[in-house]
Amino acid sequence: MKRPRLPVTLFTLLILGLVLALAFLYLKTVIGQTADYARSRDLIGHIKQLNAQWETEVLKSRIALTHDYDPLVLPVQQINRLWSRFDQLSQQPHNDPEAWQASHQAFLAAFQEKADLVERFKSHNSVLRNSLAFLPTAEDDIQSRLAGLDDAQRLSQQNIAIDTYDLLLSSLEFAQVSSEDKAADILVGLNKLAVNKERLPEAMHEPVEILSNHVSVILREQPVVNQLLEKITSIPVAQRLDEINALLNRDQLQADLQDQKSHQYLLLFSTLLVLLILYLVIHLVRSYGVIRRVNTALQSANEHLEQRVEERTHELKEAQSELLHAARQAGMAEIATNVLHNVGNVLNSVNISSELLSRTLRSSKAQGLGKAMQLINQHPGDLGQFLTEDDKGKLLPGYLNQLVEAIASEQQGMSEELAQLGRSVDHIKEIVATQQSYAGASRLIEPLQVNELIDDALRMNSGALVRHQVRVVKDYAEVPAVLGDKHRMLLILINLISNAKYAMSNLDEQSRTLTIRARVLEGRTLRIQVQDQGEGIAAENLERIFAHGFTTRKEGHGFGLHSCALAAMEMDGQLSVHSDGPGLGATFTLDIPLIDPENPTWTH
Amino acid sequence: MNGAAHPSRPARRHLGATLWLLLGIALPAFPAPLDEPLKPLPAAPDLDPKRVELGRRLFNEPRLSKDGSRSCASCHRFDHGGADAQAKSQGINGQLTLVNTPSVFNAALNFRQFWDARADTLEAQIEQVVQSPIEMGNTWPELLRTLGDDPGYRQSFAELYPDALTAANVKDALASYERTLLSSGSRFDQYLQGNTEILSLDEKYGYQRFKDYGCIACHQGVNIGGNMLQKFGVMGDYFAARGNPTQADLGRFLITGDEQDRNVFKVPSLRNVAITAPYFHDGSAQTLEQAVEVMFKYQLGRTPSPEDTGLIVKFLKTLTGQWQDKPL
Numbered sequence: 067m068k069r070p071r072l073p074v075t076l077f078t079l080l081i082l083g084l085v086l087a088l089a090f091l092y093l094k095t096v097i098g099q100t101a102d103y104a105r106s107r108d109l110i111g112h113i114k115q116l117n118a119q120w121e122t123e124v125l126k127s128r129i130a131l132t133h134d135y136d137p138l139v140l141p142v143q144q145i146n147r148l149w150s151r152f153d154q155l156s157q158q159p160h161n162d163p164e165a166w167q168a169s170h171q172a173f174l175a176a177f178q179e180k181a182d183l184v185e186r187f188k189s190h191n192s193v194l195r196n197s198l199a200f201l202p203t204a205e206d207d208i209q210s211r212l213a214g215l216d217d218a219q220r221l222s223q224q225n226i227a228i229d230t231y232d233l234l235l236s237s238l239e240f241a242q243v244s245s246e247d248k249a250a251d252i253l254v255g256l257n258k259l260a261v262n263k264e265r266l267p268e269a270m271h272e273p274v275e276i277l278s279n280h281v282s283v284i285l286r287e288q289p290v291v292n293q294l295l296e297k298i299t300s301i302p303v304a305q306r307l308d309e310i311n312a313l314l315n316r317d318q319l320q321a322d323l324q325d326q327k328s329h330q331y332l333l334l335f336s337t338l339l340v341l342l343i344l345y346l347v348i349h350l351v352r353s354y355g356v357i358r359r360v361n362t363a364l365q366s367a368n369e370h371l372e373q374r375v376e377e378r379t380h381e382l383k384e385a386q387s388e389l390l391h392a393a394r395q396a397g398m399a400e401i402a403t404n405v406l407h408n409v410g411n412v413l414n415s416v417n418i419s420s421e422l423l424s425r426t427l428r429s430s431k432a433q434g435l436g437k438a439m440q441l442i443n444q445h446p447g448d449l450g451q452f453l454t455e456d457d458k459g460k461l462l463p464g465y466l467n468q469l470v471e472a473i474a475s476e477q478q479g480m481s482e483e484l485a486q487l488g489r490s491v492d493h494i495k496e497i498v499a500t501q502q503s504y505a506g507a508s509r510l511i512e513p514l515q516v517n518e519l520i521d522d523a524l525r526m527n528s529g530a531l532v533r534h535q536v537r538v539v540k541d542y543a544e545v546p547a548v549l550g551d552k553h554r555m556l557l558i559l560i561n562l563i564s565n566a567k568y569a570m571s572n573l574d575e576q577s578r579t580l581t582i583r584a585r586v587l588e589g590r591t592l593r594i595q596v597q598d599q600g601e602g603i604a605a606e607n608l609e610r611i612f613a614h615g616f617t618t619r620k621e622g623h624g625f626g627l628h629s630c631a632l633a634a635m636e637m638d639g640q641l642s643v644h645s646d647g648p649g650l651g652a653t654f655t656l657d658i659p660l661i662d663p664e665n666p667t668w669t670h
Numbered sequence: 671m672n673g674a675a676h677p678s679r680p681a682r683r684h685l686g687a688t689l690w691l692l693l694g695i696a697l698p699a700f701p702a703p704l705d706e707p708l709k710p711l712p713a714a715p716d717l718d719p720k721r722v723e724l725g726r727r728l729f730n731e732p733r734l735s736k737d738g739s740r741s742c743a744s745c746h747r748f749d750h751g752g753a754d755a756q757a758k759s760q761g762i763n764g765q766l767t768l769v770n771t772p773s774v775f776n777a778a779l780n781f782r783q784f785w786d787a788r789a790d791t792l793e794a795q796i797e798q799v800v801q802s803p804i805e806m807g808n809t810w811p812e813l814l815r816t817l818g819d820d821p822g823y824r825q826s827f828a829e830l831y832p833d834a835l836t837a838a839n840v841k842d843a844l845a846s847y848e849r850t851l852l853s854s855g856s857r858f859d860q861y862l863q864g865n866t867e868i869l870s871l872d873e874k875y876g877y878q879r880f881k882d883y884g885c886i887a888c889h890q891g892v893n894i895g896g897n898m899l900q901k902f903g904v905m906g907d908y909f910a911a912r913g914n915p916t917q918a919d920l921g922r923f924l925i926t927g928d929e930q931d932r933n934v935f936k937v938p939s940l941r942n943v944a945i946t947a948p949y950f951h952d953g954s955a956q957t958l959e960q961a962v963e964v965m966f967k968y969q970l971g972r973t974p975s976p977e978d979t980g981l982i983v984k985f986l987k988t989l990t991g992q993w994q995d996k997p998l
Contacts, residue, residue: 132707136891139891185899196887279971283905
């Protein structure tokens with residue numbers, strides 16, 4: 067039992083551990099960041115695309131392909147939205163948090179810088195665009211006004227018109243190629259315009275100033291816009307995004323490796339688990355086989371056992387019958403002993419009767435008759451005289467009368483004694499018959515008067531009872547005549563009475579009381595109890611008291627009670643004993659079925 | 671969010687066209703949208719109407735301010751084009767704001783919020799206004815307690831937001847409402863959508879002047895402005911001419927500290943401009959004519975004829991949109 071428990075616990079733990087490891091690995095692969103990587107990369111790709119689009123829009127604004135800045139605003143807002151989503155996705159731990167953090171910061175810085183530059187670009191570009199767009203109009207305005215002058219003035223202003231036109235041209239050229247030379251040209255033109263302005267009438271001053279202001283704006287703003295564009299395109303937003311991508315790739319590579327490792331572990335653990343389960347299955351199958359084998363063995367052992375039990379039963383039966391036989395033999399011996407014992411008891415009575423008879427005969431008054439006859443014979447002739455005159459003769463008739471009476475009473479006593487003797491002889495006959503009944507196991511069932519039976523038993527023991535001065539208390543209830551085996555009943559009763567008498571032999575003479583009860587229980591059972599006040603029975607002996615050969619008496623042979631119990635059993639009855647302990651007396655109870663002689667229902 | 675709502679529309683139109691073709695009847699002449707630097711307003715975004723309604727209640731809720739005196743609607747009045755008629759608006763405790771109140775209409779389309787463009791989102795703008803000591807002077811814990819004491823708000827927030835009443839959710843509700851505040855249907859938008867008949871000749875000329883004079887350089891896009899920064903006084907020193915320079919005149923410089931940002935402001939949207947006087951961050955121009963003149967002088971460096979100014983003003987008046995199908 068102890069041996070298989072350890073491996074079972076070990077296996078359970080092992081399987082549990084494997085399952086947990088598998089669950090952990092499985093969860094790790096399932097919650098893996100693969101999906102997040104894909105989405106992160108998507109987002110970064112999208113941001114990169116928007117960044118490129120943003121730059122394109124800036125260039126389109128620069129060359130006045132578009133006239134509104136909404137396309138420059140939308141990418142920023144979209145990038146911000148995408149970035150916040152990306153940021154949320156990036157909350158999970160990374161392999162290289164510092165590099166990750168740095169790349170994030172680098173992107174945000176670059177993006178912020180670029181956004182600021184784009185804002186500046188928008189401001190400056192709009193001013194520049196406005197002035198550039200206005201320039202031809204302003205020039206036209208001046209030229210038309212110049213044309214409005216009178217011919218004399220117009221001739222002198224010819225140069226002014228040419229200078230203004232040159233300025234316009236160089237400004238427009240500058241817008242295309244912002245070189246130092248062109249800038250110098252414009253400055254020269256502006257100076258010329260300022261000088262020319264003084265030569266023009268007052269009314270012409272305002273348009274010239276406006277033109278020169280706008281040219282100045284162009285001169286100022288064009289390089290700014292160009293610079294801003296250069297800076298915008300040089301800001302490495304795309305590179306930063308690439309770096310983040312690279313980090314993502316690295317993370318994913320690492321994750322993939324880990325994933326691969328996890329998968330390998332998963333495979334390994336699964337294999338182990340499968341092997342373990344396989345082993346357990348084999349084990350189970352084997353245990354099943356063992357169980358089956360043991361079962362078969364058990365079954366065959368069972369059958370064998372049954373056979374053996376049968377054999378043993380048979381042997382037992384034989385032994386029992388042998389025992390029965392032996393018991394019968396022993397019983398017969400015992401009964402023989404018993405019979406002799408009982409016969410002895412009865413012979414005692416016979417002896418007493420015969421002694422009594424012989425004593426009576428010896429001292430019989432009949433001898434007086436002889437003496438009287440002698441007197442009569444001495445007076446054959448004078449018998450009448452003798453009887454009437456002689457002193458002695460005169461007394462003779464009276465004496466004879468007395469003698470007749472005495473002889474009559476003597477005869478009476480002797481005939482009674484002879485009857486007693488006859489009964490004793492009868493009893494001896496019965497005892498012998500009992501012995502015969504045992505020998506032949508024959509039962510003589512006859513109607514019995516229970517109370518008379520008990521009296522007979524007492525009478526048969528009367529000598530001993532009187533000798534031991536035992537007071538007998540008869541407590542008989544109304545007991546109907548029953549059908550029963552008289553000899554067995556007598557055997558049991560004589561034995562019980564004799565036992566009681568012996569049990570009380572150590573008591574002082576006043577308290578030797580034997581109580582005999584006869585009762586009918588529930589109309590079915592006859593109960594006869596023999597109670598003494600004797601030495602009692604120790605509890606440990608109560609069970610053995612009916613056993614063959616058990617006795618507490620020195621000269622006892624242990625057959626009496628055993629034979630009684632057997633006899634009770636043979637009458638379908640039961641003999642039991644009760645004692646409150648040593649010194650407290652004992653009660654023997656004989657229960658036999660009450661069989662009505664009128665209507666015997668013989669169940670045996 | 672808009673993207674999701676739109677795709678069905680072209681599909682439906684496509685289906686309609688197919689149907690017409692199948693029936694063999696000539697397609698009715700749909701007016702083609704004009705390709706202009708100005709764009710019509712988009713349709714209102716498809717937002718949770720319950721959150722929008724909650725935002726509307728909050729927008730009109732004076733308890734947003736510390737002393738319970740000022741709601742968003744106190745300055746952003748719908749009867750004044752989403753702004754108020756004051757140069758500077760009244761905050762709590764009789765204080766005046768530092769700059770003029772811009773219209774709340776179409777504010778969602780501005781690339782950033784506030785005159786100095788310091789807030790990137792509507793939510794950030796709400797955050798600042800609620801906590802501004804001049805405007806609402808409130809704190810979030812206090813405001814959340816106030817709103818939490820109101821069973822109506824408590825229930826609405828619990829219903830509409832998983833995490834119920836939080837500062838972020840208050841801002842979200844308000845911003846959701848503000849995103850629906852688009853004054854669509856202006857006559858000019860209808861013109862842009864192809865209904866060229868709707869503008870008078872003068873108004874069309876006004877639009878022409880608007881483009882020719884270069885106003886369009888800054889006031890462009892869907893919001894006719896509101897998508898870029900510009901220096902106030904490109905062609906001249908406006909503040910010297912106006913006098914009384916204030917801290918607020920520094921504009922974005924106050925935010926960035928960059929000398930280039932001195933006097934730089936967000937270019938305001940010109941939508942509903944006719945009904946949102948006075949003008950500029952300082953509310954110094956009382957009429958459109960004045961504003962146009964200032965712009966010409968300091969931004970464009972031009973001198974328009976009075977006739978052209980009038981035409982441009984006429985054009986600007988076509989930018990007034992509708993709210994709930996009624997002209998603002």
